[in-house]
Amino acid sequence: MKQAFDFVEMKVPAKSEFVGVLRLTISGLANRMGFSYEEIEDLKVATSEAITNAVNHAYYDEDTGEVTIGFGMYDDRIEIMIADRGGSFDLKEIREQIGPYNDGESSVEEMREGGFGLFLIDALMDKVEINNNHGVIVIMTKFLYENEVGQNGDQISTTQ
Amino acid sequence: MNLHIDDHLEQDVGVLKLSGEIDAYTAPQLKEKLLSLVEEKPNVEVDLLKVSYMDSTGLGVFISALKLSKEKGHEFKLVNLQENVYRLFNITGLNEVINIENTVEGEIS
Numbered sequence: 115m116k117q118a119f120d121f122v123e124m125k126v127p128a129k130s131e132f133v134g135v136l137r138l139t140i141s142g143l144a145n146r147m148g149f150s151y152e153e154i155e156d157l158k159v160a161t162s163e164a165i166t167n168a169v170n171h172a173y174y175d176e177d178t179g180e181v182t183i184g185f186g187m188y189d190d191r192i193e194i195m196i197a198d199r200g201g202s203f204d205l206k207e208i209r210e211q212i213g214p215y216n217d218g219e220s221s222v223e224e225m226r227e228g229g230f231g232l233f234l235i236d237a238l239m240d241k242v243e244i245n246n247n248h249g250v251i252v253i254m255t256k257f258l259y260e261n262e263v264g265q266n267g268d269q270i271s272t273t274q
Numbered sequence: 275m276n277l278h279i280d281d282h283l284e285q286d287v288g289v290l291k292l293s294g295e296i297d298a299y300t301a302p303q304l305k306e307k308l309l310s311l312v313e314e315k316p317n318v319e320v321d322l323l324k325v326s327y328m329d330s331t332g333l334g335v336f337i338s339a340l341k342l343s344k345e346k347g348h349e350f351k352l353v354n355l356q357e358n359v360y361r362l363f364n365i366t367g368l369n370e371v372i373n374i375e376n377t378v379e380g381e382i383s
Contacts, residue, residue, distance in 0.1 A: 130298035135275070138275075155361075166331060230362075
């Protein structure tokens with residue numbers, strides 16, 4: 115099953131002052147894809163929460179000073195990946211190792227230290243997956259529900 | 275992406291007027307100011323009219339302030355919340371425990 119998509123990857127220092135920079139990035143990408151104002155607000159909060167978790171997590175591990183963020187832009191959804199290890203994403207490898215978000219898992223307990231962060235991610239996104247084998251990787255998805263204007267071709271779209 | 279904090283007294287009520295964004299970067303300075311104000315004043319009001327963005331780090335600060343105000347027997351409330359900011363209190367159920375007044379741009383009161 116192959117699906118064409120655009121992919122943007124960023125690597126930032128694991129410092130809280132970069133959370134706002136990434137919020138601007140997700141806001142711009144989601145706006146380009148046609149998400150609504152409310153959906154963009156959801157994406158900003160969910161992305162900030164995941165990056166804040168990654169920054170806090172990387173903090174305990176002296177030699178991991180970077181957070182990697184990947185944005186996969188599909189026709190019908192955006193997938194945001196946040197990893198608290200500096201290495202680039204091997205998309206295929208991550209896919210194979212990821213499991214569905216589950217309340218009982220230890221990786222989730224670890225992230226809950228931040229309070230409401232993961233709860234909000236789960237509430238604001240359509241799908242959340244967490245992988246904890248090498249550092250923590252969060253993959254979260256939000257679907258693009260086109261409105262009727264979009265169906266009539268009255269909306270900017272990248273599909274031909 | 276900064277937070278500006280202005281603090282003044284309005285008829286014995288300690289008012290904290292915030293403008294900007296509350297996130298992991300700005301929350302620590304807010305926490306410091308807010309907790310010392312709640313500690314000192316029996317009545318504290320936080321005006322969020324000009325706060326355009328907030329996430330769980332902000333919720334954490336307000337939970338700390340609420341706890342401290344209960345300990346001290348002080349009053350603590352939030353006023354003039356934008357719709358997107360209020361929404362987080364609503365989703366997490368914190369609107370039930372924190373005193374919130376005058377949300378703007380919506381029908382919630």
